[in-house]
Amino acid sequence: MFRLRTFDLVMLVISLVIGMGIFRAPASVAASSGSETMFYLAWLAGGVIAVCGGLTFAEIGRRLPVTGAYYRVFARAYHPLLAFGVNSIIVVSNAASAAGVAIIGAEYVTRVLPALPVLPLACVFIVLLYLVNLAGLRTSVTMQNVLIGIKLALLACIIAAPFLASPLGAASSPAAVTAGVDPLAAFGSALIAVAFTYGGYQSTINFGGDASSDGRQVSRAIIIGVIMITALYLAATWAYVQVLGFETLGSSSAIASMVMERLTGPVGTSLVSVALTISVFGYINVAMLTNPRVITAMAEDGVLPKRLASSQMATRGVNGMTLTLFTALSIVCVVFGESFEKILNYTIFLDCIGMATAAGALFLLRDASPLSLSSRVLAIVFIASYVFIAGSIFRDDPAAGLYGIGLLALMIGGYWTVRTFSRST
Numbered sequence: 001m002f003r004l005r006t007f008d009l010v011m012l013v014i015s016l017v018i019g020m021g022i023f024r025a026p027a028s029v030a031a032s033s034g035s036e037t038m039f040y041l042a043w044l045a046g047g048v049i050a051v052c053g054g055l056t057f058a059e060i061g062r063r064l065p066v067t068g069a070y071y072r073v074f075a076r077a078y079h080p081l082l083a084f085g086v087n088s089i090i091v092v093s094n095a096a097s098a099a100g101v102a103i104i105g106a107e108y109v110t111r112v113l114p115a116l117p118v119l120p121l122a123c124v125f126i127v128l129l130y131l132v133n134l135a136g137l138r139t140s141v142t143m144q145n146v147l148i149g150i151k152l153a154l155l156a157c158i159i160a161a162p163f164l165a166s167p168l169g170a171a172s173s174p175a176a177v178t179a180g181v182d183p184l185a186a187f188g189s190a191l192i193a194v195a196f197t198y199g200g201y202q203s204t205i206n207f208g209g210d211a212s213s214d215g216r217q218v219s220r221a222i223i224i225g226v227i228m229i230t231a232l233y234l235a236a237t238w239a240y241v242q243v244l245g246f247e248t249l250g251s252s253s254a255i256a257s258m259v260m261e262r263l264t265g266p267v268g269t270s271l272v273s274v275a276l277t278i279s280v281f282g283y284i285n286v287a288m289l290t291n292p293r294v295i296t297a298m299a300e301d302g303v304l305p306k307r308l309a310s311s312q313m314a315t316r317g318v319n320g321m322t323l324t325l326f327t328a329l330s331i332v333c334v335v336f337g338e339s340f341e342k343i344l345n346y347t348i349f350l351d352c353i354g355m356a357t358a359a360g361a362l363f364l365l366r367d368a369s370p371l372s373l374s375s376r377v378l379a380i381v382f383i384a385s386y387v388f389i390a391g392s393i394f395r396d397d398p399a400a401g402l403y404g405i406g407l408l409a410l411m412i413g414g415y416w417t418v419r420t421f422s423r424s425t
Helices: 006-017 025-033 036-063 069-077 080-112 118-134 137-164 183-198 201-206 215-244 246-250 255-264 267-300 320-335 337-346 348-363 373-396 398-424
Strands: none
Touching: 006 137, 006 201, 006 215, 006 267, 025 036, 025 183, 025 215, 025 246, 036 069, 036 183, 036 201, 036 215, 036 348, 036 373, 069 080, 069 201, 069 267, 069 348, 080 118, 080 267, 080 320, 080 348, 080 398, 118 137, 118 267, 118 320, 137 215, 137 255, 137 267, 183 215, 183 348, 183 373, 201 215, 201 267, 215 246, 215 255, 255 267, 267 320, 348 373, 348 398, 373 398
C-alpha cells in the first residue's frame, strides 16, 4: 500500500488550510477591525493561535496515529455519542463547503463559457474528483501536490507585489481604533474570519494510519505546515495593505484580482480566475481525502453501519463506499445549495467548540509518556482562544450559537434513540 511521506503530509496540511479564504478574508477582517493596527494584531494573534493549535494537534497525532483520528479523539476521550454528534455535523458541513466551492468554481468557468449551466457543471467537478480519489491514495495525493503548488504560486505573486507593482494608493499609517468602537469587540469580530482562514490543519490527524512511520511523522508535518502557513499569511496580509491601502482593502471584495492587476495589468484578473478555479479542485480533492476516513472510523466503531468499513483502506488507501457516500452528500448539497448554506453558516459556532473540545482531549488520552508542561500550556492557550472566538460569534450572531447547539443535540438525541431502539428489538 502507498504510504504518505512527510512531504505529502506537509502538502496536505497546507491544502487543508489554504483554501480561498486568504484571497478574500483580509477584506472582511479590515472592515471588522477598524484600524490597521488592529488588523495586523488579529492576523498575528491568529498565527500564534494556529501555532499553539498545530503543536497541540501534533501531540494528539503522535499519541493517536490512526485513520480517522479526529473522530477517535472524541470517542476515546469523551463518549461515542459526542464523537458521532460532532463529527457527523462536521462531515455534513464539509460536504456543504465542497458543494459551495464547486458552485463558485463553476461560476468562474461560466464567465468565460456562459452557455454552460452552473449547477450541473459543479456536479461534474465533484464527480471528476471522485474518480481521481477512487483510483487510490497515490493518485489523489499526487493530484493534491500539483494543485497546492499552483495555489502557492499565486500566493507568492501576491506577496511579491509590493516590490514589483505600484501601489493603488498611499498605504494608510497605523491608526487608533475608530472612536466609539469597543477595541475588544472589534478584535473579536476580526479574529473570527482570521481563525477560520487559519483552520483545517487539525484534520491532518485523520491520516495517521496512512503515514509511513509512527505518529511522529504526522506530528512533524503539522508543525512544519502551520509555521509555513503563518509566515505566508502574515506576508500576504502585509502585501494587500501595501498595494491596495488599508481603506481600499476594507471596502473591496476581489482583493486578489486587484493586486494581480497592479502586478500584471488586465491579464491579472484572468490569472486569478484561473488560479481560483484550480483552488476549487484542490479544496474538493482534500475534502474527499479526509472526510471518508472519518466516516470509515465511525463505521469501524459501530456508530455507523459496519458495512461502510472497507478492507480496501489497507490495500489502496481508499474506502470506495464512504467516498461514494461523501460524494453523494456533496452533490445533494449542490442541488439544495441554499438550505445547506444555512446549515454551514450555523455550524461555525459549533466548529469552534469542537476544536476546543478536541484539544482538551489531550489531557484525557492515555499514553505511556507524560504530557509536558509546554504541551499543557499551549493546549490551554489554544482552548481559551477558541472559547473567546466562540463567544465573539455568539455575541455577533446569537442565533448561530443556539442553532449549532440545537443541531448537535438533535444529532446526539437521534443517535441515542436509534441505538436504544436497536438494543430493545
